[in-house]
Amino acid sequence: MAIWKKALFPFQILFAGAVVLRKKLYATGVISRYVATIPTIVVGNLATGGTGKTPMVDFLLRYFSQKKELGVLSRGYGRKSKGFLAVRSTAPSSDVGDEPLMLAQKHPNVFVAVCESRPKGIVKMLAQKPSLEAIFLDDAFQHLALQPTFKILLTTYTRPWFSDALLPVGNLREPATAAQQADVVIVTKCPTSLDEETKNAYKAKLGIAPHQKLFFTNLEYGTHVRGAAEIPLDEFIKTPFVLLTGIANPSPLVEFLKRQGAEFTHLSYPDHHDFSKKEIASIKAMQQPILTTEKDAVRLATYTLAQCHTIEIGVGFLDKEGAFLELVQSAIEN
Structure with missing residues (x-):
């Protein structure tokens, strides 16, 4: 291991302690969690980025937005504005973030919004469009102020969380044990062909629990x-x-x-x-x-x-796409 990584271990311990304390405050009810009046589906990851969250949201909108009145809520990473904003297709990306703007342009019938606070964002979205039937949240797995209906967790084939480490030594925002909170785990950016032996090896290393479903996707x-x-x-x-x-x-x-x-x-x-x-x-x-x-x-x-x-750049399932969509549909209709 590189010397500079060893030097970061004390900071990793401090970071881990802060993460555990924060989770405990929410888990014990010291800090309350918001539950929306409509289904909320989180697409997130444990790592700091690059797992394919937005392409997955795009994939889900392609399938469900013609059948349901949907919303998408994002923090709007990189934007220069603050607070809640409904994303218009003509908005400058500096105001709303590049990924929310891209989704708004590709899916004009979907209500896309940005807000740092997911609970506040959901409340404002429902106030502006009460007919919404479900909201997808792009990157909110660590946003504990919200208690979502369904959690989809992504990890890449080339750098799964079992090969990573907690910040600042690695790229994980929280310990890999947090993955147990997900309903679905998706290994993204896989080779086009993946044999069953490799899939089973990943299932074991990822520690997929009995209540979880595992899927594999590639980029198209x-x-x-x-x-x-x-x-x-x-x-x-x-x-x-x-x-x-x-x-x-x-x-x-x-x-x-x-x-x-x-x-x-x-x-x-x-x-x-x-x-x-x-x-x-x-x-x-x-x-x-x-x-x-x-x-x-x-x-x-x-x-x-x-x-x-x-x-x-889109998402393709190596297999069992129908089973995945059925799980999401069940969550939307909850």
Whole structure:
């Protein structure tokens, strides 16, 4: 183990103590928890980011938003505003956050909102739209002020929580034992084919409890890119281009494009990156077509980038998709 990680152990102990104390205060009722009047479904993780929460929410909205009046509540990470805001599709990403804005643009019939306090956000959403039948919460597994109806917990195939450690030594926000609170566990970003032996090994290492269901998903990429026009991906990649990303882990997208035989220059920025005018000028100077993600595109919308195209990143279940959807539907109709 690296020396710098060993130096962080005292801070990890302090962090663990704070997490345990906070949980105990809620568990014993010293601090009360809010229970909404409609079903609330949390999509969260134990790690600090990059497990695919927003693509999972997007997947769920695709399936259920035509059947139910749904809402989505997020903190709105990276936004410059405070408090509760209903997300309009024309809002600046700096006001509402890139992921909520992306969801609002893709699902115009869904009420998307942002608020640091999930209970306050839910109360305001119901006041503005009493007809809501259920609310999905993007990243609220650690938000103990809310007692949700159903919890979906994500972990990545390449860095599952059993291979991680608590902050600040690792990336876990709370001990792995907290996973026992989930109703469903999903291993995301898996290889396309995964044998039963590997699945069973993950089930054992993750410590899946009898009351929990385990699923495995991979990333699916759009067959077309969208810009001024929609172009088949295999046509677009015939010309060298710039891949522009500001997401937690662009490696799967990079590897996918390489497998397609694409020739590109990758400009990688941190997750939720706020592009500067200087960076945009540098990108324009490259004078090549640009490919970016839908999430990045909402942050780039204020700039005029010629030949800018987006590729959709979605979720695909390796198997048992129907069983997963039945569980969520049961929670919505609770």
